Amino acid sequence: MEEGLNKQVLKELEKKLAFVKSIKNLRYEGDVLNGEVIFNFPKLKNDLTFKFEILPHYPFKTYHTETIRFYNKSLIAYDHVMEDGHICFHNRHSVNLKEKLVLDFNSLKEWIENFYIKKSSNQNYEHLVVNKSIVEDSYYAFHFTQIEYSFSKDEYGLVDLTQAGIGYYNEIKLQNFLVQNFKNNSDVIAECNWSFNIKDLPNSNIGLYYFLENSPSTYNKFIFDNWLDFTNILSVEFLNFLNEFENRNLKKYRDSKIPIFFGYKIDENECFWQVAILKIGSFPTEGVPERKNDKKTGIWNSQLIDSKINWCFTKDCSYKYFFGRGKLSNLITEKKILIIGVGAIGSIVATTLTRGGAKNIDFIDYDIKEPENICRSEYSFRQGINTKTVELADNLTSISPFLNINNLQNKYFEDITKRFINDEEYKLGLTNNLNAYDIIFDCSTDDDLMYILDNLKIKGSLINLSISNFAKELICGIYPNTYRFVRNQFDNILTVDDDLYEPIGYWSPTFKASYNDVNLLVQYALKHINQKIEENKLRNFVIEEDRYKNILRINEY
Amino acid sequence: MEKSDYLLNVLETHKMKKIENLLSKYKDKREEIKNEIESEYQNKIYSPFNSGSYAKHTAINCKFDLDIVVPFKKDSFNTLKEMFDNLYDFLIDKYGNDAIVRKQKVSIGITFDSDEDGDEIDIDVVPGRELTKDDYPDSRGLNLFFNERMGLFSSNSYIKTNINSQIKHINKRENERKIIRLLKIWKYTNNENLKSFLIELITIKAFDNVNVSGNIWEQLKSVMEYIKDNIRTENFTLNDPGNSNNNVADTLDESDKEYFAERMINILNRVEDDSENLKFYFPLNKDFEEDEVENKYNVKQSSYKNSVPPTNQRFGRGIE
Known part of the structure; x- marks a missing residue:
């Protein structure tokens, strides 16, 4: 030593x-x-x-x-x-x-x-140093995105907020909110760019906003800590508005907390928001008589008082920052995606695409999630028995605020498809519906459905994923020829192990493989698909594990 | 799996004789169109003749062409475009009510509405003009009009060719035709975007340049190896038998050639991994496969005693 x-x-x-x-x-x-x-x-x-x-x-x-x-x-x-x-x-x-x-x-x-x-200066924007305050028993955090609106100096108005989860920060409660929109009086002037699933959440709170010319800071580094620092920065008109707002709500909402957003430009295109918490009845303003030539005019104005500012956490969650550390190709994330079958493979595909930045995913499944499904799919125990599509939609919209799940196709899809596939009108309707999607993942492992889909005139990419018992191989069939390729693999190429898992109580043997087994293959397949879509060279492939060499090998066809 | 036996079976299930009824409808229609063209253009043309894969004996029953070549005389029209447009107008006028008539790269396609059996007849008519006045009877040379861009050829340009020579080029080449048919089965069933004419020429060139022998798999393998080894090489040419100045390889750009070679390598590798992969690249025509299902699953012969899931079941969702 x-x-x-x-x-x-x-x-x-x-x-x-x-x-x-x-x-x-x-x-x-x-x-x-x-x-x-x-x-x-x-x-x-x-x-x-x-x-x-x-x-x-x-x-x-x-x-x-x-x-x-x-x-x-x-x-x-x-x-x-x-x-x-x-x-x-x-x-x-x-x-x-x-x-x-x-x-x-x-x-x-x-x-x-x-x-x-040399007095160099860092060209990149750096966050202000903000000491966050505990207000009563909580910290507060506000999440926003960049918006398609350019605020002017001294512009002010209201903010609609939706309460998100309650977390803990250094063992203190932290209340999270999402910014929904900015309003001038009652007119929405700009909305945050969340998915419509987030936009559809009810507004739970309101806040106020004021747009500044510069950041509320000294040396462009340290955020103001006293309301007096805002003197001559906030307009008299706004201070009077604050006063009126407080008076209007005093009776009904005394001591309610109101966040006030201070916005400022950080570059040509983007702005940042800092949020302070005010309490109705304790706004940091006081009335002062207006004077002209040392004489009172009879008009009262508001001015700021010496009082500490309670700052909050704020996060710019814009798509480019949310997925800044890594995402899938735009050729996937910007497309409309349909996943048919959200069991082990389908739910992992859905979750990976969501974490990879996908903006539009719909899915179809008739099935119910039960506790025994959870060990190798993206479902959770605490929600109990549940419709797979309902639970998955909930999980995915909890992960990404940019994922639009447009519709949860009904459980009759498969039944109707097979029943009416010889009806030309239905077939045309089905084809048109499927052609609304750019990429379709068929994870249903339904051979009949695979056959039917393969015989439709699909415009987008149709990708069929399934695995063999013990997850020894993953087979990816690409339209057209999905059916012929996949069946040839299972019928003639793969050595299939018939040692199946038989759940207790009813006769429905299933394949043996853990979450780790399935996920490993699906992740590798999605990585390959992502790359090949970028290269416009997506073809049928099989991933197989070579246990002697400890490698996963992709064979393209 | 015995690869050669399998490939011979693939060829058998793709034979044109399996679709004799449909074929006779095609032939009747082709004769009718020829007659209409002859009575319309009379002295402006020489006798129309048959071309396309059926005429060349390289047709497969899931995709075949019965083409009509119409040799126009030199003074029939001022320009090749006029010739092309005039024939198109005539065919629209004649068949526009019963068929979709469309301009294609060098031909005019006619797709007749389905008949009572649900069959669609599809005939291509290729107009060409003799090179100089009264030259055709001896030379059989024609100028074809390019309606659309193709490879290095821009639209509204033309190319000199000799379709008779093209047909003769493949005459009496039975071994080559089998390989051409197999490659066309691969092209058609796997939606590969390659010209059949190119496949024909490169197959014949392979037979002429390297030792292609043995059973049908060995022959197919040699041709695929020839393609992968040569298609990307500099100065590789595929001379059009109808015009030695026309290098058909020029219809492919560098990335097309790369793609063609990659495909050949891929098939060779996968079949090397497992000969069963031949079934994916060169499938049987299921419509004409011998009915083996009954023998395989006849209940009385079955050894299955209990109801168990088949061992070839796919997994990933469903009942778990």
Whole structure:
């Protein structure tokens, strides 16, 4: 074990680093080592001093945070300096204490060169530093998207909100809300770009909004903390509106909490919202008589008072940020998708497409979800016995606020299709309905339905997915020729194991495979489909597991 | 599976003799159209003659063409476009009420409404004009009009060809025809977008250039290997027997050639993995398959004692 952190190590460091003039005032406060470092090197005109503290965890991070910190409150106007003077920079990793000290002091030197000497400024938008408040017993969070409307300076109005879930943040209750729309009086001027399934949720609360020219902050970094900071920023007209709003609602809604949204542009096309919580009866305003030439005019205006602002969490959940870390091809996500059969494979396909950013998925299934289905599909126990399509729609719209589930096709689809398929009029109607979709996943494992669909004139992509017993293979048939391809695999190519699982109590043997078995193949298949759709080269394929080589192999046809 | 026996069975189920009734309807219609054209154009044309896959003996019963070539005399029309449009107008006038008549790349397609048996008759009429006055009886050369762009050929351009020579090119080449039919079965049943004429020429070229011998699978394999090895090579040509200046390989661009080669590689690999895959690429025509089902599942011969799910069942949803 190497030598631990002590004053001697810091003194040695002082000798080692040419750009460090001195390290002094070393002292322990509890188990935290404090000190001061003076930087001096040719590009730096004068000495630059930082206080530092080193936690006992050093050189390790804790909760993804560095355990060495440098402070200089006089540098607050520079980039990457926090309100308490703490300098933020990218530290490099090392588990060797002496090496880590060298790296960290060098990183601070780089910060000095880039942001103190060259006065570089980060071009990317960075969130303001906001200390969120607990209001009574809760934190609050508001989720919005960019909207197709350009607000003007000093524009104000109302916001419709829908209550989302209640979470916990540092063991404190956190109430989540979705922003539905912005209103001027009672007219909706802009809606957030949620799916219509989200838009259809009832509005539960209202808020107020005010659009600013600039962010409500000092140094463009630290959000205002007192309502007086807004003096001369909020218009008198708006303050009077606040006063009227409060008076109008005082009797009925005293002490009710009202969020107030402050919007500002972060670039040419996008704006951000910060939200503060007000309480009716305690708005941070007071009436003052208007004066002209030192004489009261008889008119009263509102002005802000000295009062702390209670800020909330806000999240821009726009599609591009929601799926910013990774998504499927636009050639899938922008398309209308139908999934026929939402059992083990179909429900995994639906969930993956949803998490991959799909915007329109419909599905068809006649079946009921029962507890024994849950172990290898995307359903949950707590909802009990339930119609698969109903539960899946609920699950998927909980995952993505951008997924439109247009209709849950009825349970008679399969029956009617087979009963009337020789009726030309019905066939034409069925074909037209299916041709409303760009991509159809047939996960029904229904050979008859596969045959019927294969014989229709389908315009979009029809993709048939099924697996063999023990999930040894996944077979993907692509229209046209789905039926011939898939049946040839099962009838002539695959070695099929007939050791089936027989559920207790009734005779309906089924295949043996776990969620892990099924999901592995379906995910690989969807990855392949995603890539081949991009290349416009989607063909029939089989995924098979080679257990000797520990690989999954795709054979295209 | 014995690959050759299987492929011979595939050819058997795709023979034209399996559809004699339908074929005679086609022939009757073809004669009727020829007669109408002859009485309309009289001295403006030489005798129309038969072409298409049926005339070349490369037809398969799920997809075949009975074409009529109409050789117009040099002075019949000022331009090839006029010739093409005039014939189209005539056919619309004659058959527009009973058929869909449409302009195609070099021909005019006539699809007659279904008859009482539900059969649709589909005949293509190809107009061509002799190259110089009175040249046709000797040379049999014709200029064809391109109504649409095809490969390197733009629309409204024309090409010199000799359909008689094209038909003769494949005459008495029975082995080649079998392979051509198999590749056409693959093309048709797998919706591959390749010209049949190209398949014909490249198959014949393979037989002429490499050793294609053995049983029918070995022959098919050699031809597919020839295609994959040669189609992408620089300066690869497929000369039109009707016009040696016309390189039919030019109707494919680089990505088409790449695709054709990839397909050949894919079939060879998958059949190498498992010969049963032949059944996907070269399926039997189920309509004319010998009825084996009764023997296979006749209850009295069955060894099934209990009702169990078939072992070839697919999974992924349903009763679980």
